[in-house]
Structures are given as structure tokens and as C-alpha cells.
Amino acid sequence: MRVTLDPGFDFELPERWEAELDEEGGVAVGRVDGSGLLHLIAFEQAPGDSLDPAEELYVFLEDQGIELEEDEIEDLELASGAELSLCEYLSEDEEEGPDERETTYWLEAVATAPGNLVFASYTCPAGEEDREREAVRGILSTLRLASPIS
Numbered sequence: 001m002r003v004t005l006d007p008g009f010d011f012e013l014p015e016r017w018e019a020e021l022d023e024e025g026g027v028a029v030g031r032v033d034g035s036g037l038l039h040l041i042a043f044e045q046a047p048g049d050s051l052d053p054a055e056e057l058y059v060f061l062e063d064q065g066i067e068l069e070e071d072e073i074e075d076l077e078l079a080s081g082a083e084l085s086l087c088e089y090l091s092e093d094e095e096e097g098p099d100e101r102e103t104t105y106w107l108e109a110v111a112t113a114p115g116n117l118v119f120a121s122y123t124c125p126a127g128e129e130d131r132e133r134e135a136v137r138g139i140l141s142t143l144r145l146a147s148p149i150s
Helices: 053-063 133-141
Strands: 002-005 009-012 017-021 027-031 037-044 074-077 083-092 103-113 116-125
Touching: 009 037, 009 133, 053 083, 053 103, 053 116, 083 133, 103 133
Parallel strands: none
Antiparallel strands: 002 009, 017 027, 027 037, 037 116, 074 083, 083 103, 103 116
16 A cells, blocks of 8 residues: 655555654654554755755764664665665664663654755664564555745
């Protein structure tokens, strides 16, 4: 099933996955009885602006206090002609006590096309990522970004 968020983007939803619009204008995507959640949201850019998705991802991660090496970012060209950069990492929840810290798996991605940027973030408990990683990457590979109407 194809999920469309007008005017930002659309993507293919695998069987046994559900999508729900959120109050921020994005969409939350999860597998029925799954362990993780994928959130996608579009940010319209000035018409004709063509941003580097890897650079936008680095800026976002830096704002979050996450430092990655250049080789930890994977660049993909989407079938729609848009570009996507993604990374994967683990983080510990520092709000828990030292004996109760939980580790979270993150897959962060930025897709860009002229005049449009889509941010995607998938999280699940560490150790569960292998159950859904390929499906999440598959969803991201089907992203089609719309060009804003001038």
C-alpha cells in the first residue's frame, strides 16, 4: 500500500505495517506487534533549493550531541531521483539509574529533492533492530518527495 502525505512525500507500506498521521504533520509507521517506530516528517524548502542530505543529517546529529565519522553515513539515490543519507547508532538513556540504563537503536535519515526535505527517525530497544532494520530501509528506499508548487 502506498502512503501519501500531501504535499511532502509518499512511500510504500509493507504488509502488516501501519501508518498514522501525527499532530506535528508527520506520520508514525510501525509493524503490527513490532518493537520499533519510524517517524517521517517533511519540511518544505525554498523552491529550487537543493540541500545535501548528508550535511543536513550531520547538522541534526550534532545538535543532538551525536558525533559520527564521515564513513558512518550511507548515501543512497532513490528511484524517484531524490537523495537520501542515513546512519545507525546506539545510545544509552541517561535518565535511568546506572543499573537501569536502557540502550536504544537509532536509524536516522534525511532525504532531499529540490524544494523539499524529509526527516526520518526509527527507534527500537537495542537488540531488536535486526527484526525490522531491512523493512525500515525498504520503506525509506520507496520514498518519493514532491516538489513544492511555486
